[in-house]
Amino acid sequence: MSEPIVDVHQLRKTYRSLSLTGRRRIDAVRGVSLQAYPGEVFGLLGPNGAGKTTLIKMLLGVVKPSGGDATLLGQPIGSSAARSRVGYLPESLRVDRHHSARSALRYYGRMSGMTAAEIRAQSDDLLKLVGLEGRDRESVRRFSKGMYQRLGLAQALLHDPDLLVLDEPTDGLDPVGRNEVRKVIDRLRDSGKTIFLNSHILQEVEMVCTRVAILAKGEIKAIGPIDELAHRDEQKLIVEVPCDGPDDRPPDWQAIFADGEPLELESTQVRDAFRLTIAVAGQDQINGVVDRLRGAGRSIWRLEVRRESLEETFMRLVETDTVDRPSSETDSEVPSAVVGDGGQQ
Numbered sequence: 258m259s260e261p262i263v264d265v266h267q268l269r270k271t272y273r274s275l276s277l278t279g280r281r282r283i284d285a286v287r288g289v290s291l292q293a294y295p296g297e298v299f300g301l302l303g304p305n306g307a308g309k310t311t312l313i314k315m316l317l318g319v320v321k322p323s324g325g326d327a328t329l330l331g332q333p334i335g336s337s338a339a340r341s342r343v344g345y346l347p348e349s350l351r352v353d354r355h356h357s358a359r360s361a362l363r364y365y366g367r368m369s370g371m372t373a374a375e376i377r378a379q380s381d382d383l384l385k386l387v388g389l390e391g392r393d394r395e396s397v398r399r400f401s402k403g404m405y406q407r408l409g410l411a412q413a414l415l416h417d418p419d420l421l422v423l424d425e426p427t428d429g430l431d432p433v434g435r436n437e438v439r440k441v442i443d444r445l446r447d448s449g450k451t452i453f454l455n456s457h458i459l460q461e462v463e464m465v466c467t468r469v470a471i472l473a474k475g476e477i478k479a480i481g482p483i484d485e486l487a488h489r490d491e492q493k494l495i496v497e498v499p500c501d502g503p504d505d506r507p508p509d510w511q512a513i514f515a516d517g518e519p520l521e522l523e524s525t526q527v528r529d530a531f532r533l534t535i536a537v538a539g540q541d542q543i544n545g546v547v548d549r550l551r552g553a554g555r556s557i558w559r560l561e562v563r564r565e566s567l568e569e570t571f572m573r574l575v576e577t578d579t580v581d582r583p584s585s586e587t588d589s590e591v592p593s594a595v596v597g598d599g600g601q602q
């Protein structure tokens with residue numbers, strides 16, 4: 258496998274601050290390790306307060322880690338060599354309202370040290386890529402949130418970075434805006450860019466990401482391709498077999514399935530059918546259930562195999578972890594409101 262573009266080992270961040278009740282310590286990121294490889298769209302998924310933005314800010318060198326280490330494109334995080342090859346779209350990009358898309362790109366290009374000719378050479382292609390060609394000389398005042406966000410993507414791509422870091426790229430957008438941004442991300446993925454994005458919108462992540470890490474309370478709860486995060490061994494088979502009306506008594510299902518392993522099953526009656534929900538471990542077991550029902554002379558009206566959705570995986574992994582409970586300390590020798598960051602937050 259090729260070298261990781263994002264390589265994180267045991268990264269930690271503890272914020273310390275003073276409040277009326279004493280010194281507060283928040284372990285925002287607690288020993289996170291992950292790798293993202295060339296050409297991946299890697300999604301960092303987690304509820305509010307999970308530590309996603311803190312992790313991204315550490316990768317970008319904006320927040321100083323309390324421990325652990327990480328590299329971007331083989332360069333230590335925070336180094337100018339790493340920063341120069343990364344494009345960043347912050348959660349809320351601010352573009353002065355007097356700008357047009359084109360003049361905003363000129364402004365951001367100049368800020369990152371590009372020449373006027375370099376900016377011109379990139380702008381046409383980028384405006385086309387993000388679907389703003391033809392609207393590029395209008396004031397951004399007239400832009401929808403989706404257009405604004407696509408301008409943000411063009412800004413992040415201006416210096417042709419190898420890695421694109423997107424902080425909640427579709428947050429606050431309507432379905433049309435989300436779809437437009439998604440299309441740009443798809444195009445970027447097809448062009449081979451590596452993208453590291455963070456989101457708390459499951460459907461978003463499910464649609465655009467090739468691999469995902471689920472973060473809760475500063476810890477990675479699961480990591481892998483979306484298909485593999487769901488419990489494969491916890492498939493549910495839903496079978497409906499007809500019955501003789503609402504007063505029909507259910508048969509002894511375990512007796513029907515007796516020559517196999519006892520099955521973990523629930524039976525309910527839905528109008529004129531019994532609905533069985535059976536935990537199954539694979540295709541052989543599904544075949545066995547069908548064979549035995551047919552052997553017992555039962556018709557099958559409906560058969561559905563359900564695997565855990567990303568939403569169910571997410572809830573299973575984070576539901577006890579969504580409430581942020583910062584620990585308190587009573588140390589009174591705290592010299593400033595925020596300490597331990599070497600001046601960076």
Ligand SMILES: Nc1ncnc2c1ncn2[C@@H]1O[C@H](COP(=O)(O)OP(=O)(O)OP(=O)(O)O)[C@@H](O)[C@H]1O
Pocket residue numbers: 272273274283284285303304305306307308309310311312457581602
């Ligand atoms: N500068 C800071 N000082 C003190 N605590 C902070 C600071 N920044 C973040 N935190 C705390 O760290 C924890 C993680 O915050 P972070 O913003 O990284 O989470 P997040 O997953 O990005 O959440 P959201 O989806 O709401 O943006 C939270 O408890 C937050 O209150």
